[in-house]
Amino acid sequence: xxxxxxSPGRRRMLKAAAAAGILQATGxxxxxxxGEQPIKIGLNDPLTGTYAELGKNEQIGCEYAIEQINAKxxxxxxxVQLLVEDSTSADTGAAVQKARKxxxxxxxxxxxxxxxxxxxxxxxxxxxxxxxYHVVTGGHTDAxxxxxxxxxxxxxxxxxxxxxxxxSKTLFSKYxxxxxxxxxxxxxxxTLQEGFEAALKQYGGTEVGADLVPLGATDFSSYLIKAQxxxxxxxxxxxxxxxxxxxxxxxxxxxxxxxxxxxxxQQELEVLDGLSxxxxxxxxxxxxxxxxPNVPHVAEFVAGIRKRNNGKVPTARHWFGYVAAWTCALxxxxxxxxxxxxxxxxxxxxxxxxxxALMPGETFxxxxxxxxxPTLYVGHAQEKGSAPEDLFHxxxxxxxxxxxxxxxETGCHMKWS
Amino acid sequence: xxxxxxxxxxxxxxLGLATLPxxxxxxxxxxxxGTRVVVMALAATALNFLLGFTGVLSFGHAxxxxxxxxxxGMTIKYLVPSTGLGILVGxxxxxxxxxxxxxxxxxxxxxxxxxxxxAFGQVFYFIAFRxxxxxxxxxxxxxxxxxxxxxxxxxxxxxxxxxAFYYLTLAGFAVAVAVMAALLRxxxxxxxxxxxxxxxxxxxxxxxxxxxxxxxxxxSCFFVSLAGxxxxxxxxxxDPHDLRWDQSGDFVIMAVLGGMRTFxxxxxxxxxxxxxxxxxxxxxxxxxxxxxxxxILVVMFFPRGVLGMLRRRKATS
Numbered sequence: 001x002x003x004x005x006x007s008p009g010r011r012r013m014l015k016a017a018a019a020a021g022i023l024q025a026t027g028x029x030x031x032x033x034x035g036e037q038p039i040k041i042g043l044n045d046p047l048t049g050t051y052a053e054l055g056k057n058e059q060i061g062c063e064y065a066i067e068q069i070n071a072k073x074x075x076x077x078x079x080v081q082l083l084v085e086d087s088t089s090a091d092t093g094a095a096v097q098k099a100r101k102x103x104x105x106x107x108x109x110x111x112x113x114x115x116x117x118x119x120x121x122x123x124x125x126x127x128x129x130x131x132x133y134h135v136v137t138g139g140h141t142d143a144x145x146x147x148x149x150x151x152x153x154x155x156x157x158x159x160x161x162x163x164x165x166x167x168s169k170t171l172f173s174k175y176x177x178x179x180x181x182x183x184x185x186x187x188x189x190x191t192l193q194e195g196f197e198a199a200l201k202q203y204g205g206t207e208v209g210a211d212l213v214p215l216g217a218t219d220f221s222s223y224l225i226k227a228q229x230x231x232x233x234x235x236x237x238x239x240x241x242x243x244x245x246x247x248x249x250x251x252x253x254x255x256x257x258x259x260x261x262x263x264x265x266q267q268e269l270e271v272l273d274g275l276s277x278x279x280x281x282x283x284x285x286x287x288x289x290x291x292x293p294n295v296p297h298v299a300e301f302v303a304g305i306r307k308r309n310n311g312k313v314p315t316a317r318h319w320f321g322y323v324a325a326w327t328c329a330l331x332x333x334x335x336x337x338x339x340x341x342x343x344x345x346x347x348x349x350x351x352x353x354x355x356x357a358l359m360p361g362e363t364f365x366x367x368x369x370x371x372x373x374p375t376l377y378v379g380h381a382q383e384k385g386s387a388p389e390d391l392f393h394x395x396x397x398x399x400x401x402x403x404x405x406x407x408x409e410t411g412c413h414m415k416w417s
Numbered sequence: 418x419x420x421x422x423x424x425x426x427x428x429x430x431x432l433g434l435a436t437l438p439x440x441x442x443x444x445x446x447x448x449x450x451g452t453r454v455v456v457m458a459l460a461a462t463a464l465n466f467l468l469g470f471t472g473v474l475s476f477g478h479a480x481x482x483x484x485x486x487x488x489x490g491m492t493i494k495y496l497v498p499s500t501g502l503g504i505l506v507g508x509x510x511x512x513x514x515x516x517x518x519x520x521x522x523x524x525x526x527x528x529x530x531x532x533x534x535x536a537f538g539q540v541f542y543f544i545a546f547r548x549x550x551x552x553x554x555x556x557x558x559x560x561x562x563x564x565x566x567x568x569x570x571x572x573x574x575x576x577x578x579x580x581a582f583y584y585l586t587l588a589g590f591a592v593a594v595a596v597m598a599a600l601l602r603x604x605x606x607x608x609x610x611x612x613x614x615x616x617x618x619x620x621x622x623x624x625x626x627x628x629x630x631x632x633x634x635x636x637s638c639f640f641v642s643l644a645g646x647x648x649x650x651x652x653x654x655x656d657p658h659d660l661r662w663d664q665s666g667d668f669v670i671m672a673v674l675g676g677m678r679t680f681x682x683x684x685x686x687x688x689x690x691x692x693x694x695x696x697x698x699x700x701x702x703x704x705x706x707x708x709x710x711x712x713i714l715v716v717m718f719f720p721r722g723v724l725g726m727l728r729r730r731k732a733t734s
Contacts, residue, residue, distance in 0.1 A: 185547060
């Protein structure tokens with residue numbers, strides 16, 4: 001019996017070996033056609049889990065950019081192809097694996113991503129090791145263009161410090177100098193709070209209290225009661241996503257918005273959209289906003305995204321993806337090369353043209369730390385605006401260069417190799 | 418004859434693994450995917466030492482996997498830039514934690530054992546997640562990378578050369594698997610099987626059951642932390658997710674998928690799990706549902722896993 005069962009295994013092995021041999025023989029023919037192959041841009045972003053919506057929005061932005069790039073002649077005359085891989089929302093190991101897949105197997109020329117800060121840092125390490133030009137789309141942790149900066153890595157979204165710095169002065173001068181923090185208990189929340197504390201110290205304010213709230217908390221009542229008892233001028237919420245929605249809803253139920261000023265750093269259209277109108281309160285920072293009537297090309301971009309986004313307006317995430325993909329094309333066409341080192345050199349101090357920047361003022365990649373210096377939109381959430389999706393009112397535009405720490409203080413020591 | 422057939426299977430598996438970097442590209446994969454399969458297979462095989470051969474279900478093995486990862490990463494980042502020492506410290510940290518936790522829980526059985534292992538696992542997860550200053554918290558432990566291994570007469574570049582790192586991982590896997598196989602063949606291993614089959618009878622035979630379960634747990638965690646250390650080196654990154662309960666769940670899925678009563682089952686399960694995940698998630702966003710459906714089908718129709726099913730078919734034909 002065993003003899004019979006053995007032989008098919010052996011035959012199958014032989015077949016497999018033959019198949020592998022044939023595949024190897026066909027390999028070179030495919031490779032010889034590389035000259036006509038499209039340029040590949042790999043997007044590594046979460047498409048499942050907590051950050052799925054943000055990742056997909058970035059993907060839509062990338063796709064829109066690539067359609068435009070191809071219509072305008074592609075990169076160095078070659079068409080551009082976008083390869084998308086799901087990094088998952090929490091498993092950094094999977095994200096790293098997918099980056100290697102894009103680089104080693106699919107041979108992408110450019111790497112984009114990620115929404116998740118930990119993944120953005122980890123991907124930067126992979127792309128650096130493989131010497132691939134990499135644009136980080138939406139991971140905010142300071143390390144990406146700080147202590148973990150690399151010569152080949154550039155970032156579109158702001159650092160957490162830029163977000164806190166841009167809004168601190170307004171909060172301090174307009175709403176008072178006693179602040180209370182309600183901070184999510186993980187790295188992102190901690191760095192935001194540190195940023196605000198640095199500002200408080202600089203302006204001479206006081207921190208009347210701070211609470212660390214576990215990630216994914218649904219009940220904020222005990223923290224809100226404590227905050228109320230401390231009698232601050234401003235209560236600062238540093239949550240994100242669903243946590244922010246829960247926190248703000250309950251703050252309104254407690255009537256805190258009537259007695260204190262509610263504020264925070266990063267706010268996203270996705271969150272305001274998820275809140276009931278009366279809970280759209282507080283002073284926040286937007287990284288990009290769709291309703292900018294006086295800025296050229298924005299209306300066109302909004303219309304273009306609406307078509308691919310079920311009629312919804314673009315959020316900052318769409319803009320991150322759009323800018324990241326366009327950056328690759330613009331720099332490569334200007335420098336006339338795909339060599340990562342030359343591309344990286346050409347991106348330093350590279351100014352985005354107005355049809356890509358889509359914001360007032362100068363938008364450029366800073367040379368020392370490879371951080372994009374955009375405009376930050378400080379304003380307040382509103383119940384009702386000029387349009388149904390106009391949920392934020394921009395009060396003040398802050399230049400990225402004024403909000404960012406000087407390169408010498410970011411902790412970035414760029415090593416070129 | 419049967420032993421001979423088994424030897425052919427062993428030979429085919431080792432031949433396949435040893436030549437993997439040369440054919441995986443043609444099969445649509447890439448070297449680091451192979452490395453991931455081997456690392457996960459090592460973790461799943463180690464878990465199966467406890468699950469399949471001692472009959473004790475641990476749902477917290479990710480904790481020791483993660484301790485191995487952080488141990489290796491933190492040694493290279495903060496202490497000594499040496500890959501070998503990183504692995505040693507990682508394994509030592511994971512094993513030491515397992516020895517202490519194991520002593521506390523060796524008396525528990527069944528679902529209580531599983532629950533307490535989850536609880537202890539989450540303790541380590543939250544330490545890694547919240548201790549921002551040391552572990553990097555949610556952002557993970559970055560800013561370090563694996564370094565060439567210095568052998569005295571020359572060095573192996575495992576950073577720039579994916580193949581070299583694959584073979585280092587495979588060597589680790591080979592040693593671990595050989596030791597586990599030898600242990601299972603020893604009187605100690607036979608006692609574990611006896612405990613699995615009938616704990617009360619084993620006790621009457623005078624086998625010190627608690628000590629055996631404790632030792633089996635420690636051996637299992639020793640190799641899981643080795644897998645964790647190698648995993649951190651593969652990614653050049655340690656991540657709190659490595660310690661979380663859902664990572665433990667993945668290991669159990671791999672072992673059950675492949676067949677937990679077979680020695681090679683976890684390897685097959687890990688290969689299916691990792692390759693399927695890699696392949697499906699490129700095709701569709703709903704890849705998790707597909708893996709879930711696949712797992713349910715296997716459990717419902719082939720409760721002994723893929724290898725168990727193949728073996729049964731062989732026996733009946």
